[in-house]
Amino acid sequence: MDYLPIFADLKRRPCLVVGGGNSAWRKTRMLLKAGADVGVIASKLNTDFEEAIAAGQVRHIGEEFTPSDLDGIFLAIAATPYKALNALVYQSANQRQVLVNVVDDTQRCSFIVPSIIDRSPIIVAISSSGKAPVLARLLRQKLEAILLQHLGKMATLAGGFRGYLATKLPTFSSRRAFWEQAFNGRFADLIAVGRHSEAQQALEQQLQNQNHTPPTGQVALIGAGPGDAGLLTLRGLQLMQQADVVLYDYLVSDEVMALVRRDAELVCVGKKAGFHSVPQEQTNRLIVEYAQQGKRVVRLKGGDPFVFGRGAEELEVLVEAGIDFQVVPGITAAAGATAYAGIPLTHRDYAQTAMFITGHLKPDGQQLDWSTLARGNQTLVIYMGLMKSSHIQQQLLQHGRAPDTPIAIIERGTQATQKVLTGQLDQLADLAQHAASPSLIVVGEVVKLSHKLAWFTTKEQLLPQPEAVVKLA
Template sequence: MELVTIPTQHAKGKVWLVGAGPGDADLLTMKAYRLLKSADVVLYDALVSDDILALINDDAELIAVGKRAGKHSASQSEINQLLVTKAFTRKNVVRLKGGDPFIFGRGGEELQTLVEAEVEFEVVPGITAASGASAYAGIPLTHRDYAQGVSFITGHCKLEDRFVNWQSYANPNNTLVVYMGILNANIISQGLIDAGRSPNTPVAIISKATSSEQQRFIGQLDGLDKLANDAKLQMPALMIIGEVVKLADSLHWFKQQAFEDVTAHSAIR
């Protein structure tokens, strides 16, 4: 863990690690909403929607610390230092993260820093992107007829340089959800196919989930890379791989004016 400068006096404030959910402001918990209204300072990620930022009280100090691929952003050590510094100088500090802070959100790392600095904290869970995207796309992550389990993995690492046990994700009776995997779509699809997963496995990419700009890109595993490179695809986006994607058309309920589906293969219907 990165070294953080810790003031000698006791912290006067407290940090709330808050999950902002997948984007729709109506999906915030009531506790998260109350904290945004009483915060003295809010450190927020790039994936927090404008609608949620608009709920923060006007007197709060807002600090953007989001990390996005290919763009300049605050380092994790800088974020950790800010959390400690603000906790020693302000009363109510909210660390606002997209989705849930404990699912690929580095929430645990930030809390370790607060423990070391003896800063009081609480965790407020949020709806993770997998739950929000699947629900708004009409794709249940588990279903007695299609999937008896579900796995969450992150695909933003340099997958070509590290070992991934694709065999553990090749079970056709399990759903696989991939966070931050768009840039590695070809590696992900090839790894799963080589491990024995059928090339015809249904897949979906959900773009800007739960927002008025949500899109569903639906196809097959052997065409995942093509879906990921569609010119209409906007970030953030999440992949769902598995037989449950067959239910997307019949269970799709979210009908915003700007909602658009892009189906690459009709064979999965």
């Protein structure tokens, strides 16, 4: 180990920065955030320094550095473009046994500043011992995406409860078990959604019920997005990593499923033509049963759970059962798949409105307002429309949509296997024969832009219409 990682208390301690440029300011800003009493020596100061000095946040000691400026200093930083001056600061600090850091010169550092993830009072520091600072920053970026933003508030509330808890649970093992349950239970969930007073009450309730009541389960209804795992929301990923059980649909991609906590129980409750389908009533029952067992349940749906996902129906069942839940929206297929196919949903020249419908109609035969759906200058996006493509084509043509209206069928949108078929409205039914579920149908003039704006799939990969289907004008 090249360096001992320590966290220094700098509150009101005198610290010196030599240099007045951007690099010096970045270090000064960190010192100020830690509560240090900062003085700066520089002949030229950037705007940030000037404003901080004017506000009384930083003291301008002088323009020329002398070794005696380090007398009584706790920590020093040299950040000038002059190697000889930086070396003098380093040597003078060493002689006085003052901690010193020379920016971008590891050989002249008695301490180094790591990449920091700040969830105060939770602080995570990452260092490569000066050997690969870019790699350390990349690691920080990955950890930033994993560590919850509300960790600091959670730690603060927990810290205020520790003393009281010690009077009620005298053994370390019992307190450890208490906090493990709290940080993975209702207390953590309430903090995550900003319900801090209720979170405090949850700690007290957990303590009262420590030996009497089994833990209460919670449900998270999460939109998994259209397929590309990179489009999953940060909040969704965090909850998936905490889940005890995940109930998922066929539309959730393998890439997204790979991000679920490895030891979580996986239950497929999807519905897909030609496959075994789980009735909605059974799905509702399973969600309730798992939650009543005290488990952290994730209900994972492709796209967004409130856009043709029946998510609201499942939540209604949870309300009736008195089970806590939260909703994490996802990028719906209409937004994700069209963006990856280079098709804007609206465009000032082609479409001023966009409408989403499902081709999977209710069995009671309730009819859509086809005259509205067939209007020009709008984009029509149809979910689950392949099986009804002939009926959709017929109705749109019958209600006035032009036969040569551009259309696209986007299969497995946003995924590596994405396929885009383009044609015109009077070819929709034939074109659908060359696509497989899950696919999205897009009708409207905006489809004209797909070849120009395609970025995820190159123009050569953008599939031409099958010769047997498309009649060239």
